[in-house]
Amino acid sequence: MNSQTMHTLPGSSSQFPTTRWTLVVAAGHPHRKEARSALVSLCESYWYPLYAYLRRRGYPADRAQDLTQDFFMRILEGRYLDRADQEKGRFRSFILTSLKFFVADEEDRRRAHKRGGGAVAPLEFPSGEERYRREPAHDETPEHIFERRWALAVLDRVAEKLRDEFLQHGRPEHFERLKVFLLGQSDAPYAALAREMNTSEGALKVAIHRLRKRYRELFRQEIADTVADPAEVESELRFLAAVLSKK
Numbered sequence: 001m002n003s004q005t006m007h008t009l010p011g012s013s014s015q016f017p018t019t020r021w022t023l024v025v026a027a028g029h030p031h032r033k034e035a036r037s038a039l040v041s042l043c044e045s046y047w048y049p050l051y052a053y054l055r056r057r058g059y060p061a062d063r064a065q066d067l068t069q070d071f072f073m074r075i076l077e078g079r080y081l082d083r084a085d086q087e088k089g090r091f092r093s094f095i096l097t098s099l100k101f102f103v104a105d106e107e108d109r110r111r112a113h114k115r116g117g118g119a120v121a122p123l124e125f126p127s128g129e130e131r132y133r134r135e136p137a138h139d140e141t142p143e144h145i146f147e148r149r150w151a152l153a154v155l156d157r158v159a160e161k162l163r164d165e166f167l168q169h170g171r172p173e174h175f176e177r178l179k180v181f182l183l184g185q186s187d188a189p190y191a192a193l194a195r196e197m198n199t200s201e202g203a204l205k206v207a208i209h210r211l212r213k214r215y216r217e218l219f220r221q222e223i224a225d226t227v228a229d230p231a232e233v234e235s236e237l238r239f240l241a242a243v244l245s246k247k
Contacts, residue, residue, distance in 0.1 A: 042072075042075075043072050045153055045156075045157045046095065046150065046153050047068055047072070048149055048153065049145075049146045049147075049149035049150040049153055050068055050071065050095070050096070050099055050146065051064055051065070051068045052135065052145050052146060052149050053096065053099070053142045053143070053145060053146035053149075054067055054068065054099075054103070054142075056135075056140065056141070056142040056145045056146075057142045067102075067103060067106065070102075070106070071098075071099055071102050071103075074102060075098075090226060090227050090228070090232065090236060091225075091226035091227070092147075092150050092226060092236075096143070096146055144243075144246075147243045148243050148244070148246070150243075151240040151243045151244050152244075154219075154222055154223070154240065155219075157222060158215065158218045158219045158222050159179070159182070159215075161218050161222075162175065162211075162214060162215055162218055163175050163179075165214070174197070174207075177193065177196070177197060178207065178208060178211050181208045181211060181212065182211065182212065182215055190204055190205065220233060220237075223236050223237060223240075
């Protein structure tokens, strides 16, 4: 799903899982076998908000790429996420604060040559720079651009999880046809689409209702994994909605 257009947040619900910082805990323990996959998941989903933050701070593309990659290498080494706990609050705030400390340290002891050590994950820096060139040209602060891109990354991650579920059930084409309804479009041609999908209009509306419901559930799960306390899910939802509503 296109993160540039999908700005509608799911509605609220009274039910949510009790998982807390699932990815953070796993990534913070390098000797646990799930740590690497958890870290790669973090990198792939949330590297661009950090990269955009660095670019908006004025770092050239090559330096921002190096800093982003090296920052995640430090995480793999347990230099930051091993200190994550439930008292740290939202992962969104924790990861940005950690990056700020990392950048300050790097500026203090910047080496004459680039450090080796390999890559954490194949981060798509060329496409990231292309995305950054399309960012608004107004005076948006680095923090604000990080927050907005973080919110969009959450939406993208949830959409990918939903797409994977359709794929597992052998119906990826259904998701591609129905995903537009996640945007809340009310004037969609239900009858025509029902004919294309060889179903009734009533069955199509039921499928759309279930799609939206499952999307809301997955969204809440994603948020619950990035806050220290389930009680913070609602406030994080409100925060993301406010970020995405800003022009």
